Amino acid sequence: MVKSKKQVRDIFCSKLVIYPGSFDPLTDGHINIIRRGLAIFDKVVVSVAHNISKRTLFSVRERVEMIKEVFKNESKVEVDTFEGLLINYCRQRGIRVILRGLRTVSDFEFEFQMALANKQMEPDIETFFMMTESSYSHISSTILREIIQLGGSGKGMVPASVEKRMRKKLGGVK
Ligand code: COA
Helix, strand or coil: CCCCHHHHHHHHCCCEEEEEECCCCCCHHHHHHHHHHHCCCCEEEEEEECCCCCCCCCCHHHHHHHHHHHCCCCCCEEEEEECCCHHHHHHHHCCCEEEEEECCHHHHHHHHHHHHHHHHHCCCCEEEEEECCHHHCCCCHHHHHHHHHCCCCCCCCCCHHHHHHHHHHHCCCC
């Protein structure tokens, strides 16, 4: 169903956007997307997924704590969690825009599928994509976990507070 200009304007004028993800852990790449999102939307709700299909390093509570720590002086960032379908959470919160970052071509296929599935289930919700800045396009939480575990530095990839927690968990020598 094609939306009228007014309908599209209404959606993006909702000023509230959700940035969902596993954030296991939050990286500088995620932070970059959140900060750029703040330049467009009034408020970014960073919502940590209780992702049953992923074995995570950090608990949901720990992931929330780390994000809150990084954005403690940013009143326009809210940190929350969600379980189940993302669109149900969006409906409950009255959120109509989902923010996602695109790093590489390989991200595109998965993101495209997700955006279309979400749209089919809830036509009133739009997905807003941002290209990840090139300095972060190679970063993923998995790569970071490996670097830290093997004693490498996470500088320029992950906030120092998060790196410290990772080192504690993974026991990387440094
Ligand atoms: N910079 C750096 N890394 C980034 C990044 C960025 N800008 N954006 C994503 N990543 C990385 C993450 O670190 C993560 O790395 P990993 O796989 O090594 O852990 C990877 O990209 C994917 O992470 P993320 O963006 O968090 O996606 P996800 O697959 O973990 O989560 C959900 C996707 C939670 C949004 C999605 O599964 C969902 O909506 N689930 C709810 C259930 C639902 O509604 N399902 C139907 C959807 S169609």
